[in-house]
Amino acid sequence: MRLSTIGGAGRLIATCVWVLVAGLGAAHAAEPSLPDFIKSQGVLKVGVKCDYPPSGFLDEKGKFAGIEVEMARRIAEIAFGSPDKAELQCVTSEARIPTLNAKKVDLIIATLGIYPERQKVIDFTTPYCWGASGVIQLKSGAAKSLADFKGKTISVLKGASQAVWLEKNMPEVQTLRLNTVAEALQAMRQGRADGYAGDTSVLFPILSANKDLAILPEQEVFDVAFIGAGLRKNEPEWKAWLDAQLGKLRDEKFYSKVVPTVVSDVMVRDETIKFYESDAPKK
């Protein structure tokens, strides 16, 4: 009311300010907002992997580290102003979805492939990463292609997408299903399995750390898949907000910055950034 007494110029400025504020407000409304149930918690509870470098692992001090861990921290920073507001919890492959659905965490960023069996029980954000499955074997191994594993044994993780894919598409392959990557590799080294099938994003770091292992040729990758963050069903507001943030992370080349902090090997680093910031091959 006081503005109107100042005169014409004042009124003009007031109008401009009003238009500007309203305009910002409208822009703000178009941007999804953080749902109340997350806001009221004051922290972001995220399930991440603890044995899956470089995605999620424990560093030499036993602290959470990895690309997905940094994603969780960055999202917590966007939501609550500090990366420390991410409350992280270790989840294994088999425990990921039960942990989410038991409401122990509100989000899982844990190399979770998007596929229909899972979409029945949880929702996914838009993919933040793509990948394919591949098989590694000892350098002394005889296989030249995936087909060479017919009648042989491949170790996989319980609950991993490779277990399902092999069962459906190559029933002649025996699978040895174990709980951790370390166990699966050990089983292969001890001749209990002829190969280890996993996500290529995980296989490359394994290869650079284990000089006795080799991956099958690139055209032998199978089951191209997309990885998204998992959230419980029927939380559309939460999904919209997360989708917006994940888009932002890709636009700001977040992964080009984060990946080199956890991946020292140049070959692995470039392969890894590709999975996050390029589009998947059309196959």
Add this chain to the structure above:
Amino acid sequence: MIDGFDWAYLYDTLPALLRGLRTTLIVSVIAILLSLAIGAIGAVMRLSGRPFLVWPARGYVAFIRNTPLLVQLFFIFYGLPVIGVRLSAFWSGVVCLSIWGGCYHLESFRAGYVGVSQGTRDAARALGLKAWQYALLVALPIALRTAVPSMANTSIAMLKNSSYLQAIGLAELTFVAIDRNSLEFRTIELFAAICIFYLVLVLAMSAGATKLESYLQRPFLAR
């Protein structure tokens, strides 16, 4: 009933669970038999009074009782191949459970034997029985009466502990539930089902043990 409990799913999964149950039973039965043999031999060593027999038996019991079963299992499955002994998941499981159960059986046997009263021993000697006659014909039957309840207990624990074998990829009952759950996410259905399977098995074993106890309690002539 629990909201959303899917009976149809359970029905579809039953064949897989039953295959798991079969593996659980086979592993457990072989392991229990082997563990009884280990326990018996170990008890004889432990009671022999000869240091070169007593000390290995004592060391074995101390080692197995004071380390976690899962650690022992990983040691057998992943550790032994380093020294050239590569057992399959099945036999790693059998060996691990037998060694674990054997040490408890050993202690049960020993406790039963030591519990036979000095008076009985004196009486046997007074009747002119030789040491082996006393041990086999007098002490053993009495010792078994004391030992059977705790041996049954150990055997039941072995059956339940066979669920640890899922960790080395042996497709026993718990493995089937965990594997299925990680693909199909029917946590309540699967774990409720295997709980009931285990419960029924253990109740059956308990009933068997009770029967055996009452049989052993009867005097010889009434048997």
